[in-house]
Amino acid sequence: MHMTKAQTRGGITRRSAIRVFIGGGALIAAAPSLTLAAPSSSDRAMTIRDLFGGDIGPMVIIHQDNIVTLEAPIPDMGTGVEMALPMILAEELDVDWQQVKIERFKANSVPNAEGQRIQNYVHQGSGGSASVRTAWPQLRKCGVITRRIILTAAAVKLGVPYDQLSTDKGFVVTGGKRFPYADFIDDALMQDAGLVKQKFTAVDNPHEVPTYEIDIDGDFWAVKPRQEYAVIGKDVASPRLETLLRGEETFGIDHNLPGQLYASIERCPYIGGDVKSFRAEEAKALAGVVDVIAVPAVTAPDSDYEFNTPGVAVLATSYWAAYKARQLLKIEWDKGPQTHENTAWQYENSITAFDQDDKRDLHNSGDVEKGLASADKVLDVQYQAPHFAHLTIEPMNCVASVTDDGCVFGAGVQYPNGAIQFISDIFGIPVDNITHLTCKLGCGFGRRARDDYLAEAVYLSKTVKRPVKVIWTREDDIQHDFFNPMSVTRMRGGVDKDGTISAWDCLFSSQGGTNMQSFPTLLIPNMRIRHTRNASKAKLGAWRGPGHNLAGFYAEGFLNELAELAGRDPYEFRIALLGGDRGLPYTGWYPQRPENPTISTKRNKAVLKAVAEKANWKGGNPAPGKGRGIASHYTFGAFAAMVVDVTVDQTDGTFQVDRVTAAIDCGLVVHPSGARAQIESGIIDGLSAAVHQNIQFDEGRVTTRNFDDVYLTRMDTSPRHIDISFVGEDAEPFGTGEIALPAFIPALAAALYDATGVRIRKLPIGDQLKKT
Amino acid sequence: MQITVNGRSISINEGLDGEMPLLWFVRDFVQLTGTKFGCGIGQCGACTLHVNGDAVRSCSYPVSALSEGDAVTTIEGIADGEKLHPVQQAWKEFDVPQCGYCQAGQMMAAIDLLKQYPNPTDEIIDQNHDNLCRCGTYDRIRKAIHRAADLMAGKG
Ligand code: FES
Ligand code: FES
Numbered sequence: 001m002h003m004t005k006a007q008t009r010g011g012i013t014r015r016s017a018i019r020v021f022i023g024g025g026a027l028i029a030a031a032p033s034l035t036l037a038a039p040s041s042s043d044r045a046m047t048i049r050d051l052f053g054g055d056i057g058p059m060v061i062i063h064q065d066n067i068v069t070l071e072a073p074i075p076d077m078g079t080g081v082e083m084a085l086p087m088i089l090a091e092e093l094d095v096d097w098q099q100v101k102i103e104r105f106k107a108n109s110v111p112n113a114e115g116q117r118i119q120n121y122v123h124q125g126s127g128g129s130a131s132v133r134t135a136w137p138q139l140r141k142c143g144v145i146t147r148r149i150i151l152t153a154a155a156v157k158l159g160v161p162y163d164q165l166s167t168d169k170g171f172v173v174t175g176g177k178r179f180p181y182a183d184f185i186d187d188a189l190m191q192d193a194g195l196v197k198q199k200f201t202a203v204d205n206p207h208e209v210p211t212y213e214i215d216i217d218g219d220f221w222a223v224k225p226r227q228e229y230a231v232i233g234k235d236v237a238s239p240r241l242e243t244l245l246r247g248e249e250t251f252g253i254d255h256n257l258p259g260q261l262y263a264s265i266e267r268c269p270y271i272g273g274d275v276k277s278f279r280a281e282e283a284k285a286l287a288g289v290v291d292v293i294a295v296p297a298v299t300a301p302d303s304d305y306e307f308n309t310p311g312v313a314v315l316a317t318s319y320w321a322a323y324k325a326r327q328l329l330k331i332e333w334d335k336g337p338q339t340h341e342n343t344a345w346q347y348e349n350s351i352t353a354f355d356q357d358d359k360r361d362l363h364n365s366g367d368v369e370k371g372l373a374s375a376d377k378v379l380d381v382q383y384q385a386p387h388f389a390h391l392t393i394e395p396m397n398c399v400a401s402v403t404d405d406g407c408v409f410g411a412g413v414q415y416p417n418g419a420i421q422f423i424s425d426i427f428g429i430p431v432d433n434i435t436h437l438t439c440k441l442g443c444g445f446g447r448r449a450r451d452d453y454l455a456e457a458v459y460l461s462k463t464v465k466r467p468v469k470v471i472w473t474r475e476d477d478i479q480h481d482f483f484n485p486m487s488v489t490r491m492r493g494g495v496d497k498d499g500t501i502s503a504w505d506c507l508f509s510s511q512g513g514t515n516m517q518s519f520p521t522l523l524i525p526n527m528r529i530r531h532t533r534n535a536s537k538a539k540l541g542a543w544r545g546p547g548h549n550l551a552g553f554y555a556e557g558f559l560n561e562l563a564e565l566a567g568r569d570p571y572e573f574r575i576a577l578l579g580g581d582r583g584l585p586y587t588g589w590y591p592q593r594p595e596n597p598t599i600s601t602k603r604n605k606a607v608l609k610a611v612a613e614k615a616n617w618k619g620g621n622p623a624p625g626k627g628r629g630i631a632s633h634y635t636f637g638a639f640a641a642m643v644v645d646v647t648v649d650q651t652d653g654t655f656q657v658d659r660v661t662a663a664i665d666c667g668l669v670v671h672p673s674g675a676r677a678q679i680e681s682g683i684i685d686g687l688s689a690a691v692h693q694n695i696q697f698d699e700g701r702v703t704t705r706n707f708d709d710v711y712l713t714r715m716d717t718s719p720r721h722i723d724i725s726f727v728g729e730d731a732e733p734f735g736t737g738e739i740a741l742p743a744f745i746p747a748l749a750a751a752l753y754d755a756t757g758v759r760i761r762k763l764p765i766g767d768q769l770k771k772t
Numbered sequence: 773m774q775i776t777v778n779g780r781s782i783s784i785n786e787g788l789d790g791e792m793p794l795l796w797f798v799r800d801f802v803q804l805t806g807t808k809f810g811c812g813i814g815q816c817g818a819c820t821l822h823v824n825g826d827a828v829r830s831c832s833y834p835v836s837a838l839s840e841g842d843a844v845t846t847i848e849g850i851a852d853g854e855k856l857h858p859v860q861q862a863w864k865e866f867d868v869p870q871c872g873y874c875q876a877g878q879m880m881a882a883i884d885l886l887k888q889y890p891n892p893t894d895e896i897i898d899q900n901h902d903n904l905c906r907c908g909t910y911d912r913i914r915k916a917i918h919r920a921a922d923l924m925a926g927k928g
């Protein structure tokens with residue numbers, strides 16, 4: 001049951017071009033090269049009011065009482081960007097944070113001359129820890145420009161030369177007098193739009209969705225010196241927090257549309273399978289059930305790629321009736337081509353793939369085999385990790401209404417403009433006729449970068465001609481996730497008599513990729529990383545730190561093993577390996593990546609030194625049952641180093657994380673409480689992943705069902721103390737969401753080894769620590 | 773049957789399916805969406821609300837288990853008008869939420885915990901507070917529970 005080509009419509013080629021997977025599966029928006037034309041709206045703009053759709057500046061509304069509404073342009077999935085981004089805007093606009101309200105900026109794009117949609121003012125997607133990094137220059141510019149617009153009007157109204165005006169927290173100041181911004185808004189709105197330079201420049205970074213930035217003449221382009229910051233870097237309070245604490249914040253699942261039906265969908269559990277036939281008499285007989293219909297997999301006209309999983313939907317007047325009736329469906333499945341695929345097969349197949357000929361070099365320097373042959377001591381070991389699910393606390397859901405006028409949909413999405421483009425391309429609705437209802441996201445982790453859950457709701461609404469709200473069960477959410485790929489990694493390494501690494505060979509077998517091309521890889525003279533692909537067809541997607549999440553476990557884990565083989569302290573070993581201060585060429589992706597990026601040994605040493613000092617590192621913990629380990633990793637432009645302390649029960653092998661000491665260099669920290677929260681989150685997610693994540697497959701389908709199968713870290717096992725320091729505040733700000741987890745897992749594994757002598761090379765940790 | 777939800781009188785129709793979990797009744801019929809759905813099997817606690825002052829996981833609590841006059845309290849009903857409940861206040865002071873989706877359940881569970889243990893130790897919190905937070909806000913929840921205990925004991 002696939003949607004026929006007649007039901008879909010063009011444009012998807014373009015969209016496929018703007019959402020691609022790189023490296024380990026990071027969902028990164030990449031633009032084809034562009035010929036840029038000014039957006040049509042600016043051609044018509046006569047006044048500032050016209051230019052900014054009635055507002056005084058992009059994402060800025062100043063009310064008569066001098067209250068300022070700032071609109072957060074990037075969806076917040078727990079990442080804190082609804083705080084951090086308005087803070088950047090507020091700083092350059094120079095307003096009093098106590099007077100700020102925060103709303104959400106709607107998906108905003110304009111067509112260029114070729115009809116391609118370009119985001120306006122700021123990049124609006126959430127992924128790759130890129131939100132703060134990408135919005136940083138853009139939002140400062142928006143703040144500077146808006147302040148300039150107000151000052152220009154003030155100069156005229158007050159009859160004072162522009163250069164004799166200054167601002168202070170929402171007031172224009174001149175000659176010792178203070179005038180609220182609000183006094184000048186009416187005049188400012190009526191100013192010629194030419195005040196803002198009409199030259200729209202595109203941020204034509206191949207890794208970003210193209211964005212038009214507004215500009216002004218260089219004379220006015222002066223950002224505040226950092227010493228003068230009143231908002232950035234301060235733990236200011238969130239104006240939206242109380243709404244959330246009162247249970248009044250809107251999440252995707254809280255959107256309702258008048259006259260909506262609720263849908264619960266039984267999707268084909270088999271990878272690549274389909275609905276063969278179904279009977280729905282019993283389901284239809286249940287009170288409240290309105291209809292039962294097939295939901296096909298939607299595809300683009302020029303591709304077989306199925307955006308969603310085919311299934312059968314029960315539509316009812318309440319969610320409960322739809323859910324209950326769904327249990328009464330009689331469906332015969334076409335089990336598809338993967339019924340041989342189960343968890344054991346995935347591991348066996350990955351090992352078989354070691355011998356395949358078509359291995360791809362991800363890195364190759366020196367002569368690995370020679371280096372291994374000449375080594376004083378060698379180690380040959382195998383690491384592995386299972387599929388991880390996203391397990392966003394809010395299961396997938398979407399409410400959509402398709403009418404002749406267009407489409408309205410409410411759902412938490414990581415890429416609002418991408419989601420709108422998807423609906424436009426697949427369902428043939430013009431972008432300007434599609435409205436996304438904004439909200440907070442009950443986690444994302446990469447899951448809400450996909451479109452499958454949107455496709456179903458839009459398809460159903462279009463078919464039944466009523467608004468439809470689709471809510472997934474937790475079981476649906478796990479079974480039909482896009483997983484972080486399982487992998488098996490063979491590590492061979494040698495050390496010389498002088499205690500240095502002579503060679504290191506890594507053979508990574510997985511359906512997905514890995515990001516091991518930073519440190520220690522760049523520091524080892526004879527180093528090879530190869531990727532071989534297993535034959536699994538499990539659905540994969542971006543999962544918190546794609547490609548990085550396990551690169552730390554593998555590379556830093558084995559680095560700790562080599563340190564021991566060399567008889568050296570793992571901290572000293574790392575500092576020596578990093579050597580003198582220099583930048584080494586880096587081939588991985590990170591947001592706002594320049595042409596030929598390098599990564600800095602100095603910054604990596606700095607986080608290691610900071611964490612060693614803070615944790616008072618003197619090697620492992622010799623006390624019985626106690627353990628201590630260290631690791632670091634570079635993710636999407638930021639450095640993390642961790643020391644983990646554990647206590648292991650020597651009989652049953654259960655353990656408690658006593659303390660995590662973390663040093664982070666993510667450059668300037670915009671919102672300290674939010675940044676700390678992201679590091680805490682990554683640590684706890686790392687613990688959850690290492691202990692609990694283990695998605696199981698059998699007969700070509702996922703058999704893990706709910707939180708009883710994958711319990712995840714709770715209060716009782718969460719680390720007792722987390723101690724985070726930020727270093728490197730002088731640098732430009734980078735994201736924090738994906739930074740901690742890749743460094744935490746290997747530091748934990750090292751601590752457990754120190755306590756027990758058991759090397760954790762296999763995730764989940766399971767009962768490996770139990771004395772036999 | 774008449775019950776109250778946050779002090780408001782609500783009637784439950786004869787025709788309503790008694791198997792319907794209280795979660796969906798509250799969300800879809802009383803239109804209070806602060807109570808969240810996370811797992812549907814009593815595992816995560818996102819749906820925690822109070823029935824006659826006791827915390828229940830409403831996804832696994834059928835409407836038929838309610839009796840005439842029962843008082844249901846949801847997250848929307850714990851503040852005293854403008855004044856936040858001490859637990860909400862403590863959550864605010866420690867800037868607990870990340871995505872925030874689990875936090876209604878966390879706070880409703882914490883209120884019940886503090887009713888049983890007005891001055892809980894870390895061990896008591898570990899043993900009694902097992903709501904899932906996928907964002908990992910446990911450290912702050914723990915601190916906020918201690919802070920709320922102080923606030924409720926008048927140690928502002
Ligand atoms: S939704 Fe009720 S416990 Fe998870
Ligand atoms: S705050 Fe996001 S799940 Fe708890």
